[in-house]
Amino acid sequence: YGPMIVSTRAYSQDEIKRKRIAVPGKLTTAYLVLNLFAPGIETEVVPFDQIIPKIKLGNFEAGLIIHEGQLTYDRSGLYRIVDLGKWWHQVTGLPLPLGGNAIRRSLGPELMASVSNALRKSIEYALDHRAEALAYALQFARDLDPQLADKFVGMYVNERTLDYGPDGREAVRRLLDMGYQAGIITQPARVDFV
Known part of the structure; x- marks a missing residue:
């Protein structure tokens, strides 16, 4: 499981890559994985708790949802277009690292x-x-x-x-490396687990 792209229409994964997507922020794992899934996708930042209402109002054709929206989107009559956690696992064989703490x-x-x-x-x-x-x-x-x-x-x-376990630590490293290689992250990241 992971962040999901949802919409009022059942777009294909190829179609959704050409839509404007409401996102909860640009400094999020969700945004990073979205851009790995669909490089160059058009996005606009919307507070995460307003994404589903704005999709329903027609302000956006789709949105990237996180938090409890992953469990409640269908109550709003929305379709899940892609679960980016599942997509990530298919691509890498690793769990999608969500939510972590960092320290200087x-x-x-x-x-x-x-x-x-x-x-x-x-x-x-x-x-x-x-x-x-x-x-x-x-x-x-x-x-x-x-x-x-x-x-x-x-x-x-x-x-x-x-x-995180060995595969979780590898997932963090791989995510950051892929983000850097794709030009989404501007500097290579070195991660030490404490």
């Missing part, structure tokens, strides 16, 4: 390790106390019932959140 090397190894450890403990606590963590997160859910929110959280907060 200049902070030094001790502080980097301390921050990483604090994040890990927080995530472990949430995984070990899922019902409590979900009840807290529901305060911020947009139109998600508890069952759908639980499904969404399970997609994005899991054991891979604690450790």
